[in-house]
Amino acid sequence: MLKALIFDMDGVLVDSMPFHAAAWKKAFLDMGMKIQDEDIYAIEGSNPRNGLPLLIRKARKEPDDFDFETITTIYRQEFKRIFELKAFDGMKECLELLKSRYLLSVVSGSDHFIVHGILDQLFPGIFDAVVTGDDVLNSKPHPDPFLKAVELLNVGKKECIVIENATLGVEAAKKADIYCIGVPTYVKPSELNKADLVVGDHKKLMEHLLSLETLFSPELVLRRR
Structure with missing residues (x-):
């Protein structure tokens, strides 16, 4: 689940x-x-x-x-x-809808001050756990940041999905044995080919996330691939 x-x-x-x-x-x-x-x-x-x-x-x-x-x-x-503060169009509204269904977390390589400053302004009260680059010794592509998030959320790895746009982030998610969706914001889609699913852009990402069922199991999807 x-x-x-x-x-x-x-x-x-x-x-x-x-x-x-x-x-x-x-x-x-x-x-x-x-x-x-x-x-x-x-x-x-x-x-x-x-x-x-x-x-x-x-x-x-x-x-x-x-x-x-x-x-x-x-x-x-x-x-x-x-820096000019700008969320991707529709992302705040998407997260507000998702929050009623799932626990939400952020895992970023940026430092504590930058991450919390951005989240507090753009997404106040949205996230249940936040892991920054200051919170772990080994950053992405090591699995540690995502494993830390799983620990803070008190869930199982098979009960999570990671959403990433970076090659090292996808690699870290897979090393942590977590299902990963890639969105190629700044890189070619082929550079995210280790992800379990690559969506074309943010619009398709949000459509996909909002269509997820609570009974969705990353483990089942992996077996179907």
């Missing part, structure tokens, strides 16, 4: 990744490095602790030569300066 839906935030609930990308590029430029949007989208879902070494190596530098906290501070300041 389906009891809970677990959402990524950036790219699923909020159209925010272009602002994250711009802020990280500014932080790296201030530190004498250059990275591309695609480098950032490739590690979407990881927290700075796990993602920064990958980005620094993409810039052909050694992670040990840089202070992660300095880079992160510049990023946070720039993100706060440029």
Whole structure:
């Protein structure tokens, strides 16, 4: 029986990744490095602790030569300066309907301040559990963030569905052995091919979520595939 839906935030609930990308590029430029949007989208879902070494190596530098906290501070300041708060059309109304049927959770690689700041403004009182990049040591693609959400929701893994838009997020959900729906917001659909189901866009995602029956079992769907 389906009891809970677990959402990524950036790219699923909020159209925010272009602002994250711009802020990280500014932080790296201030530190004498250059990275591309695609480098950032490739590690979407990881927290700075796990993602920064990958980005620094993409810039052909050694992670040990840089202070992660300095880079992160510049990023946070720039993100706060440029960010325009915008949920995907219809998502708030969709979540309000889903809340009457399921437990709802957010699992994001962004830090506590950013995640809760966005959720408090756009989706107040909607989510039963929130896991941020500060709440786990190992971020996506490790399963830890989703396993933490399952623990907080007090449900079984087979009673959940994860909704993700990032390659690392899909990988993390499958490592956690949770059914995963992918929505290709910023990447090609083929890059989410490890998901159990890939929908074309947010409109189709919301239609699918609202059509789910409470007796839906991800385990049964997996056996039918």
